[in-house]
Amino acid sequence: MLTLTALALSSILSASLVVAQGVGTYEKEVHPQFPIQTCTATGARSGPNCVNVPTSITLDANWRWLHNNNGYINCITDNYWNTTLCPDNKSCAANCVLDGADYKGVYGITTNSSAANGGTLNMRLYTPYNFATNIGSRVFVMEEGSETKYRVWKLLNREISFEIDVSRLPCGSNAALAFVEMDADGGMGKQKLNTAGARYGTGYCNAKCPKDLRLVNGEANCEDWQPSEVDRIAGTGRYGSCCAEFDIWEANKMSTALTAHSCSLTAPAKCEGSACNDGLCDKDGCDFNSYRLGDTGFYGLNKTIDTNKKFTVVTQFVTHDDTDTGELVEIRRKYWQNGREIKNSITKIPNMVPANGISDGFCRDQKAAFNETNTFKKLGGMNSVGAALRRGMVLAISILHNYDNEMLWLDGKWPKDADVGKPGVVRGECQGDSGTPLMVEGARPQVSFGKMRVGPIGETTSLIITRN
Ligand SMILES: *[C@@H]1O[C@H](CO)[C@@H](O)[C@H](O)[C@H]1NC(C)=O
Numbered sequence: 145m146l147t148l149t150a151l152a153l154s155s156i157l158s159a160s161l162v163v164a165q166g167v168g169t170y171e172k173e174v175h176p177q178f179p180i181q182t183c184t185a186t187g188a189r190s191g192p193n194c195v196n197v198p199t200s201i202t203l204d205a206n207w208r209w210l211h212n213n214n215g216y217i218n219c220i221t222d223n224y225w226n227t228t229l230c231p232d233n234k235s236c237a238a239n240c241v242l243d244g245a246d247y248k249g250v251y252g253i254t255t256n257s258s259a260a261n262g263g264t265l266n267m268r269l270y271t272p273y274n275f276a277t278n279i280g281s282r283v284f285v286m287e288e289g290s291e292t293k294y295r296v297w298k299l300l301n302r303e304i305s306f307e308i309d310v311s312r313l314p315c316g317s318n319a320a321l322a323f324v325e326m327d328a329d330g331g332m333g334k335q336k337l338n339t340a341g342a343r344y345g346t347g348y349c350n351a352k353c354p355k356d357l358r359l360v361n362g363e364a365n366c367e368d369w370q371p372s373e374v375d376r377i378a379g380t381g382r383y384g385s386c387c388a389e390f391d392i393w394e395a396n397k398m399s400t401a402l403t404a405h406s407c408s409l410t411a412p413a414k415c416e417g418s419a420c421n422d423g424l425c426d427k428d429g430c431d432f433n434s435y436r437l438g439d440t441g442f443y444g445l446n447k448t449i450d451t452n453k454k455f456t457v458v459t460q461f462v463t464h465d466d467t468d469t470g471e472l473v474e475i476r477r478k479y480w481q482n483g484r485e486i487k488n489s490i491t492k493i494p495n496m497v498p499a500n501g502i503s504d505g506f507c508r509d510q511k512a513a514f515n516e517t518n519t520f521k522k523l524g525g526m527n528s529v530g531a532a533l534r535r536g537m538v539l540a541i542s543i544l545h546n547y548d549n550e551m552l553w554l555d556g557k558w559p560k561d562a563d564v565g566k567p568g569v570v571r572g573e574c575q576g577d578s579g580t581p582l583m584v585e586g587a588r589p590q591v592s593f594g595k596m597r598v599g600p601i602g603e604t605t606s607l608i609i610t611r612n
Pocket residue numbers: 212217218226227228229
């Protein structure tokens with residue numbers, strides 16, 4: 145059976161042969177360079193010892209132009225599949241191709257690979273181009289020097305740090321860094337005829353088993369597709385794609401969350417219908433949101449971490465014996481701003497043992513204090529997170545808004561109708577109606593990431609990293 149992505153690439157290949165005849169790949173895929181740095185232990189505290197590695201990014205296939213082979217007709221326009229080209233997943237596969245991306249012009253994604261200390265990555269949520277507008281995007285970090293494989297990050301007994309500017313991310317927006325257990329080749333190896341693969345950003349999955357993906361397992365998700373009633377560019381199909389996920393950073397200038405999800409899977413898996421809803425991975429996860437956990441003066445405008453200005457975020461994956469082979473016991477967070485190290489906030493919630501990182505004990509206490517089911521524990525807890533980090537995960541970076549919840553789970557009151565007096569309900573200062581997608585788009589949100597470093601615990605940051 146031919147798959148859509150297989151057709152995508154075979155078309156691209158044949159297209160490149162007939163380009164001279166004016167038909168073919170309309171946009172050459174050129175991955176923007178986004179060098180990260182890897183650091184080694186220095187022993188003496190003389191500052192990090194880091195080197196640039198030549199990593200780049202690729203755009204998630206979900207945002208790419210999907211059009212008929214050798215033509216300009218969209219296979220999906222906004223949230224409607226062309227039913228002539230895509231009456232079912234097989235015909236759609238035979239008829240449609242994925243194209244390259246104009247990162248800057250269409251998606252508002254730029255990088256600077258000559259910046260000091262690795263590269264910088266800038267993403268905009270709202271990018272008008274020609275006669276349309278792109279909303280949001282997600283990119284994946286490629287393996288160093290590779291055009292065809294995602295980088296597989298192994299973070300046990302390591303830390304990752306990056307500098308971020310969230311000052312132009314209003315209520316309702318979210319700039320996120322998530323590790324997800326995608327296949328490094330985007331599924332190409334398993335999906336016999338998927339020859340587009342990671343180069344074209346295929347294979348996204350996460351612990352929420354999203355069904356809004358246009359492609360699942362290298363095939364079109366056009367059957368039973370329900371266009372969203374509110375979001376003119378989104379919809380959901382019959383299939384979803386599940387895998388382990390660790391959200392290292394989900395934030396705007398008002399609130400931030402660090403969220404561990406447990407998952408019973410050891411590789412991406414396709415789910416169908418209501419089976420995508422629960423049982424495989426812990427969708428809610430166990431989150432650390434300083435505001436929600438009682439320190440309302442820690443993160444935000446003019447607060448301890450002043451989100452008007454750049455700062456550096458450090459996340460550490462601590463094992464029980466401080467070795468790479470140990471069991472994950474705690475995920476710790478610290479920050480740097482204005483050349484100063486700032487410890488993470490400490491929880492101030494009745495009946496919770498004060499904590500400033502994520503551990504099984506923290507998750508148990510928080511779930512109890514907030515009267516939530518501890519699905520995190522049920523699906524494997526920290527052990528499951530540690531196992532995924534040991535196998536290795538792919539880094540997805542995105543800028544988004546959300547029609548269903550307006551990001552109120554991050555920066556406002558959630559659930560929407562819950563009593564604000566109940567512990568855990570208020571997550572930030574955003575009011576119920578301040579983060580609608582229309583308002584978010586109007587604010588033209590953007591984010592920049594830089595100085596991304598990975599290395600032994602304590603070895604990626606020092607005064608040097610925040611000097612400029
Ligand atoms: C759908 O695709 C068919 C066949 O390529 C084409 O004739 C038709 O114009 C397309 N419809 C739309 C709405 O683009």
